[in-house]
Amino acid sequence: MPHHVQREIRYNFEYERRIRACFIGAGGHAYRNVYPAFRYAPIDLVGVCDLNLDRASQFARLFGGERAYTDHHEMLEKEKPDLVFLVTAYHPDGRVQATGLALDALAAGAHVWMEKPTAASLAEIDALDAASANAGRMVMTGLKKTFFPTIEKLRDLIDSDEFGPLTSINVRYPQSLPPLGERSNLVKMQSFLDHIYHPAAILHYLGGPIERVSYEWEGRNGATVTNIRFRSGAIGTLHFTAGQSGASLFERVEIIGEGANAIVDNGSRLTVYRRASLPSYGRAASFIQPDEHAALIYEPEHSLGQLYNNNLFYLGYVPEILHLTDAILSGGEITKGTLGVAREIMKLFEFYRHTDAGVVATL
Numbered sequence: 001m002p003h004h005v006q007r008e009i010r011y012n013f014e015y016e017r018r019i020r021a022c023f024i025g026a027g028g029h030a031y032r033n034v035y036p037a038f039r040y041a042p043i044d045l046v047g048v049c050d051l052n053l054d055r056a057s058q059f060a061r062l063f064g065g066e067r068a069y070t071d072h073h074e075m076l077e078k079e080k081p082d083l084v085f086l087v088t089a090y091h092p093d094g095r096v097q098a099t100g101l102a103l104d105a106l107a108a109g110a111h112v113w114m115e116k117p118t119a120a121s122l123a124e125i126d127a128l129d130a131a132s133a134n135a136g137r138m139v140m141t142g143l144k145k146t147f148f149p150t151i152e153k154l155r156d157l158i159d160s161d162e163f164g165p166l167t168s169i170n171v172r173y174p175q176s177l178p179p180l181g182e183r184s185n186l187v188k189m190q191s192f193l194d195h196i197y198h199p200a201a202i203l204h205y206l207g208g209p210i211e212r213v214s215y216e217w218e219g220r221n222g223a224t225v226t227n228i229r230f231r232s233g234a235i236g237t238l239h240f241t242a243g244q245s246g247a248s249l250f251e252r253v254e255i256i257g258e259g260a261n262a263i264v265d266n267g268s269r270l271t272v273y274r275r276a277s278l279p280s281y282g283r284a285a286s287f288i289q290p291d292e293h294a295a296l297i298y299e300p301e302h303s304l305g306q307l308y309n310n311n312l313f314y315l316g317y318v319p320e321i322l323h324l325t326d327a328i329l330s331g332g333e334i335t336k337g338t339l340g341v342a343r344e345i346m347k348l349f350e351f352y353r354h355t356d357a358g359v360v361a362t363l
Contacts, residue, residue: 004152015042025087026050076108086114094186116197118342140337143201147316150270164258169236173199176222176242200345217357272296
């Protein structure tokens with residue numbers, strides 16, 4: 001089955017079966033991108049929890065939650081949800097608040113959807129994995145970029161005979177890496193931990209597990225270029241473009257197959273360069289290739305009130321939630337955003353945290 005499948009969306013009120021859910025966290029990101037996604041998912045929001053009761057009450061009123069709480073233990077005990085959503089912040093020492101909250105939700109018998117980052121160490125992810133297995137409940141991290149229609153289409157290209165298997169990949173993302181001497185401090189690594197999940201999720205989704213890595217670091221702004229060898233044999237680079245203009249192209253992904261390549265710019269514009277030979281050098285009078293070799297360009301139009309024009313869809317928020325709710329209702333398992341993928345991302349984070357520039361490391 002292809003990774004990118006056109007799906008006709010059902011609205012929340014059209015589902016005959018809905019999942020009893022609670023939400024911990026009432027911040028700006030959740031307000032913009034997660035709560036609104038419930039309009040298109042089989043979710044009954046029965047409880048909202050935040051340390052600020054007034055904020056929790058307002059969110060419950062706005063998004064159809066039945067009750068508001070300040071104590072998540074009380075909410076879990078009273079509401080007995082089947083699914084808990086977590087969008088929270090960091091502890092003062094830089095650890096991820098959602099990690100412990102996910103353990104509490106699992107202990108209460110609920111599945112978990114949590115915004116990235118999953119945790120701040122491999123040991124914490126292993127603890128979550130053990131708790132998930134013990135409870136018989138799933139934990140999904142919101143790796144939204146693996147649900148972009150454009151990125152799913154790249155995965156389908158890699159699997160196609162016309163494109164050929166992945167031979168190399170480049171992911172560009174604007175992020176700064178602190179100096180090595182500061183990386184033992186999780187607070188100073190907080191931004192990097194928060195954002196590495198995005199490009200690392202794409203690398204794993206398209207290239208698979210990484211075998212070895214090394215990087216070069218630029219001290220003025222923390223930019224890095226990382227060389228990657230995947231276990232599949234493919235190679236790649238991860239370019240953290242710290243220092244770029246705020247008016248610049250934000251991010252780019254390019255994959256190379258065998259005689260073909262494809263580029264995704266800013267997550268929403270996909271150009272596929274199909275197999276074609278260069279025109280005869282010094283003799284070609286036109287740059288126009290035959291139609292069967294011409295590039296394919298995919299990008300959304302913005303003149304219609306279609307769901308695909310909404311960032312909840314083309315940035316992956318609704319599809320990732322549906323991936324989990326589909327699995328819960330069908331009794332199946334998730335295949336994206338798993339703790340196994342989160343563990344691979346955390347291995348890359350710990351490599352940057354503990355390894356100096358120029359050193360080749362095996363992951």
